[in-house]
Amino acid sequence: MNEQERLAQLADACIERLLAGEPPGDILRAYPDDAEALRPLLESAVGVHVAVPAPSPAARTLAFDGMVRTLAQPAGAGATATAGGIGAIMSWFSRQPIAVKGLAVVAGVLMVSGVAAGASAAGTAPDPVREFFGFEANSSIRVQFTGVIRGIDAANGALTVEAGADVRTVIVDSATELEDDDDRVMAFEDLAVGDIVEVRGSLQPDNTILADHVERDDDDDDFGTPVGTPFDPTPADPQVTPQPTFDDDDDDRDDDDDNSGPGNGDDRGDDDDDDDNSGPGSGDDDDGHDDDDDNSGPGSGDDGHDDDDNSRPGNGDDDDDDRDDDSDNSGPGNGDDDDDDRDDDNSGSGSGDDDDDDGGDDDDDDNTGSGGGDDDDDDD
Amino acid sequence: MYFPKGSAHDDDAGMMGQSAIPAQAEHTAQAPDAAFAEALAARDPAAWQRLFDEHYDRIYRYAWVRTRNQADAEDIAANVFAEAVRSIGSFRYRGTPVIGWLFRIAHNESVDLLKRRERQRTSPLDASAPLQAGTYADPAVRGEWRDVSQAMSALNSEQQCVLQLRLVEGRTVSEVAALMHKSEAAVKMMQMRALRTLRKRLGT
Numbered sequence: 280m281n282e283q284e285r286l287a288q289l290a291d292a293c294i295e296r297l298l299a300g301e302p303p304g305d306i307l308r309a310y311p312d313d314a315e316a317l318r319p320l321l322e323s324a325v326g327v328h329v330a331v332p333a334p335s336p337a338a339r340t341l342a343f344d345g346m347v348r349t350l351a352q353p354a355g356a357g358a359t360a361t362a363g364g365i366g367a368i369m370s371w372f373s374r375q376p377i378a379v380k381g382l383a384v385v386a387g388v389l390m391v392s393g394v395a396a397g398a399s400a401a402g403t404a405p406d407p408v409r410e411f412f413g414f415e416a417n418s419s420i421r422v423q424f425t426g427v428i429r430g431i432d433a434a435n436g437a438l439t440v441e442a443g444a445d446v447r448t449v450i451v452d453s454a455t456e457l458e459d460d461d462d463r464v465m466a467f468e469d470l471a472v473g474d475i476v477e478v479r480g481s482l483q484p485d486n487t488i489l490a491d492h493v494e495r496d497d498d499d500d501d502f503g504t505p506v507g508t509p510f511d512p513t514p515a516d517p518q519v520t521p522q523p524t525f526d527d528d529d530d531d532r533d534d535d536d537d538n539s540g541p542g543n544g545d546d547r548g549d550d551d552d553d554d555d556n557s558g559p560g561s562g563d564d565d566d567g568h569d570d571d572d573d574n575s576g577p578g579s580g581d582d583g584h585d586d587d588d589n590s591r592p593g594n595g596d597d598d599d600d601d602r603d604d605d606s607d608n609s610g611p612g613n614g615d616d617d618d619d620d621r622d623d624d625n626s627g628s629g630s631g632d633d634d635d636d637d638g639g640d641d642d643d644d645d646n647t648g649s650g651g652g653d654d655d656d657d658d659d
Numbered sequence: 660m661y662f663p664k665g666s667a668h669d670d671d672a673g674m675m676g677q678s679a680i681p682a683q684a685e686h687t688a689q690a691p692d693a694a695f696a697e698a699l700a701a702r703d704p705a706a707w708q709r710l711f712d713e714h715y716d717r718i719y720r721y722a723w724v725r726t727r728n729q730a731d732a733e734d735i736a737a738n739v740f741a742e743a744v745r746s747i748g749s750f751r752y753r754g755t756p757v758i759g760w761l762f763r764i765a766h767n768e769s770v771d772l773l774k775r776r777e778r779q780r781t782s783p784l785d786a787s788a789p790l791q792a793g794t795y796a797d798p799a800v801r802g803e804w805r806d807v808s809q810a811m812s813a814l815n816s817e818q819q820c821v822l823q824l825r826l827v828e829g830r831t832v833s834e835v836a837a838l839m840h841k842s843e844a845a846v847k848m849m850q851m852r853a854l855r856t857l858r859k860r861l862g863t
């Protein structure tokens with residue numbers, strides 16, 4: 280090996296360390312005899328390398344969280360069976376250092392709130408949320424979510440609460456605070472099927488949630504019932520002053536609200552919506568008006584209307600809207616525009632397809648992403 | 660500029676659903692990949708954590724080269740790992756290292772995004788605006804990248820390719836060597852000469 284070849288080897292070793300994140304000064308100190316020759320090379324390398332901005336820590340966190348949440352879901356057809364089950368995956372992550380564990384908590388809360396898929400009906404299958412944390416009998420995880428009461432078991436003090444795609448059994452005991460949304464104390468008997476409740480409590484080993492706080496939401500504008508889910512909202516008490524909630528608005532008019540932060544709510548029952556619900560987990564406008572909503576954040580919902588941007592991973596789709604779809608469902612894993620008959624973009628990898636459009640209408644579906652679906656049943 | 664198949668600069672249209680990495684390029688220092696792939700397929704959380712830790716930055720940088728946009732690249736990188744989990748069941752190890760598989764997913768995700776961008780920019784309101792990666796990038800980032808790109812234009816095409824793959828995308832020497840059908844020693848020599856020339860151009 281001649282001198283040039285030797286120097287090339289050393290320069291490459293420096294680059295390898297640079298790519299691994301080692302500071303240039305430290306790198307050069309490792310080669311004191313050749314530092315003078317290596318310095319200009321390393322400086323040039325740094326110039327190229329840093330021209331690409333580093334990803335933000337928040338983006339890295341979200342990416343890892345998304346991977347973990349996907350891993351927590353049951354394996355699809357053709358996948359190898361999980362060694363030890365989903366619980367093994369979740370408990371493994373729960374044992375990791377705090378930085379990783381913090382992500383797991385985020386994922387778990389998202390699952391409970393019904394934003395992310397994967398949590399199963401209580402008691403019917405291993406619970407990814409519970410097992411996510413390697414749940415022990417005497418341990419607990421705090422959860423908070425809003426849902427609709429679908430059943431009441433007065434004898435056992437249990438509520439069946441639906442939150443998005445998830446159904447949870449909520450145990451109310453003597454320690455549970457029961458309030459309406461004006462903070463007035465309620466009795467268990469005051470709760471009724473169809474009530475919207477915000478639940479805070481701890482997840483139990485049997486998948487139930489032991490509530491320490493249940494607050495009935497008396498203002499039906501605060502909660503977006505899943506599309507197609509019937510319920511009979513409790514009429515709002517005209518004497519009640521709406522309390523601040525994690526959703527922002529209880530107003531009925533002229534919304535241009537910015538709900539873009541993670542987990543923020545949405546403006547419902549209002550007119551003229553141009554709401555920004557783009558933050559991760561943000562809600563959607565389930566009103567019947569003029570939607571140009573931005574639901575583009577990961578896990579954000581969708582509205583039942585048109586021209587929605589649902590392009591982020593895991594976002595929903597515009598189901599059952601049978602007119603004027605130019606929906607962008609192109610993010611990976613996004614759904615499709617069922618029952619509609621035209622112009623959908625499902626181009627993300629894993630995106631679905633436009634089924635049921637078999638009426639001979641104009642399919643211009645873009646399902647070009649990896650794993651993207653196809654246009655079945657269309658006859659164009 | 661010379662960009663082999665599998666770099667972030669090859670032709671989009673011809674790569675949909677195809678391997679972006681020649682088989683010969685797929686033997687990297689990441690071995691033993693077979694056991695690793697098996698652990699991933701078994702949904703071993705330690706394997707997935709390792710995959711993320713080792714490759715998130717590389718996938719992000721790969722995406723950034725395509726999009727010239729940090730937010731888009733971050734989205735793509737996130738999508739890649741979620742998609743990898745979803746599709747691991749269909750991944751069969753045949754000597755193809757896992758990173759090659761990830762790059763393929765990243766490629767497809769990037770193509771999807773650029774197509775969406777193209778569709779948006781060819782709407783009636785802005786049909787005159789050409790599609791160009793980096794249109795949405797932060798101006799300061801664009802400026803810094805522009806300076807580097809201009810300096811790199813003084814290099815021959817192979818030297819540019821080496822620096823792009825090695826320093827921008829973060830590929831290993833063995834990957835670069837395989838992609839360019841060179842020996843590792845030759846790649847290292849090209850790399851050093853490229854850096855020398857670049858040093859003069861950048862005036863640092």
